Amino acid sequence: MHDRAIEIAKIIKNSEKVHIITHIDADGITAGSIAYKTCERLYKEVSIEFVKQLDENVFEQLINENYELVWFTDLGSNISIDYPEINKIITDHHECPENSDKNFHLNPHLFGFDGGFEISGAGTTYLVSKAVDKKNIDLSPLAIIGACGDLQDRRYGKLIGINRDILRDGEKIGIINSKIDIRYFGRETRSIIKLLQYANDPIIPGVTGREQSCISFLQEIGIRIQDGDNYRRWIDLNKSERSIIVSNIAQLLLMKGFGHKNVKRILGEVYILNNEEEGTEVHEAKEFATLLNSTARYGKCDVGLQVCLGDRLKFFDEARSLLLGHRANLVEGLQFVREEGINKRKYLQFFHAGTGVRDTIVGIITNMLLNSEEVSSDIPVVGFADKGDGEIKVSARGTQELVERGLNLSHALKKAARVFNGVGGGHSIAAGATIPKGKEEEFLEILESEIKSQLS
Ligand code: C5P
Ligand code: C5P
Ligand code: ZN
Secondary structure, X not given: OHHHHHHHHHHHHOOOEEEEEXXXXXXXXXXXXXXXXXXXHOOOEEEEEEEOOOOHHHHHHHHHXXXXXXXXXXXXXXXXXXXXOOOEEEEOOOOOOHHHOOOOEEOHHHHOOOOOOOOOHHHHHHHHHHHHOHHHHHHXXXXXXXHHHOOOOOOOOOOOOHHHHHHHHHHHOOOEEEEEEEOOOOOOOOEHHHXXXXXXXXXXXOOOOOHHHHHHXXXXXXXXXXXXXXXXXXXXXXXXXXXXXXXXXXXXXXXOOOHHHHHHOOEEEEEEEOOOOOOOOOOEHHHHHHHHHOOHHHOOHHHHHHHHHOOOOHHHHHHHHXXXXXXXXXXXXXXXXXXXXOEEOOOOEEEXXXXXXXXXXXXXXXXXXXXXOOOOOOOOEEEEEEOOOOEEEEEEEOOHHXXXXXXXXXXXXXXXHHOOOOEEEEOOOEXXXXXXXXXXXXXXXHHHHHHHHHHO
16 A cells, blocks of 8 residues: 555656545545645645535536546545546545556555555545655544544444554654543533433443433432533543443443443543644544534535644634534434334335435434434444435445444445446445435335345
8 A cells, every 4th residue: 555655646746736526524524635735735736626426427527627637535436437538546445346456546445454444535545645745644633533534443442454553653743642531422522411412332221312311320420510500521520430430331231231342332542632722622533523524514615624724713613613503413313313213124224314314414314323222233224315406315334243244335335226327335334325216115125135145
């Protein structure tokens, strides 16, 4: 991968103008920012564009606009046509066809690594950036945020593989460090009540999802909820208070039969950005990633990009207000899906959100549902959302256990979508697709039989 990164670095250095195309999620925004900064530092003329997905329209437009060099980050690996008219480089981590091993293409799957958890789109982009100039290792925190945004720490409760090497780069120069702490989202910015209420990996039986139960749980174990008028956050607690909470969650899980495997997941690595202010959304990688997800997924790409490039004033403030909307949308979206109900079939379970959930966040909702009490964890979850243009967005999520039994959602969605001239792909554990509206039922039939054959 290092040699390929050097080859790609040469292509960049030999170009004057670079146009970056990236994805609208946290990994895409961080990947795009790394590419942007890399070009800027080389005094290249650089532009950037965010897309929901790569389809023919994007390529047609790129051909028309005739750029000297197009740099695809966090997407581009899974294209069926090569488009030789476009002079391009690709730094991505999605599953890709074997014949896509080209000198301009950096993807872990081409080198025997798994892009689902060993390196993200931002990570592969970072490798090229570092090959351009060693000084770019100051961009390593962005690659860690990207990996966390793609939940690459989920499998082992920490980042492993190439992600770990990237982490070491940042640690070496003191800008990031890891520590073992509670893995629940919002350690720094949310009250402990909210932290528990939205705890979903693992869920806390009888507590998750119920605000009043969270308050009683904390009161019963003697944890003060407020300091004066302020609700206490995880970072406001002392060491012994934190361990009381952790051991009580563990006890609850064991009592309700959730097993040691789940107990182990309460704690894990968190990644702290040392140069950022404690208690803000940008001090910890997972919170940073969520802040970014609140921007480009709502068409505010610029906001996320500027925050990655270092703005902590105007754009940072805007991102924070977008975050409030994003959180509300996730809560409402989950509520909506729960009311509509989850339909169980033999080899998959699904929901159709219609226009009730934005197509850009249906993947996050599907993920959140996967860990919740109302879905079974022994079959994948599939979510549909209406894109409003005669097309349906599909998001599918599985578990590590299912992947170990042969599940590959990327293959399954790609294959099923193709039947309807749709596009699909992703990772074995998480994949997406776009299909024509009205074909959902037929699509499910094909998808289910594909999943069945993968699992048997
Ligand atoms: O397009 P991209 O690869 O950046 O998106 C990855 C998606 O896959 C994220 O939405 C993430 O939630 C999901 N994922 C997951 N579990 C993993 C890896 C990825 O749910 N282990
Ligand atoms: O959109 P969603 O979060 O469900 O996507 C899950 C994964 O599948 C992401 O990594 C995304 O980039 C990928 N995907 C893809 N092709 C599509 C849709 C999604 O590769 N058409
Ligand atoms: Zn990614």
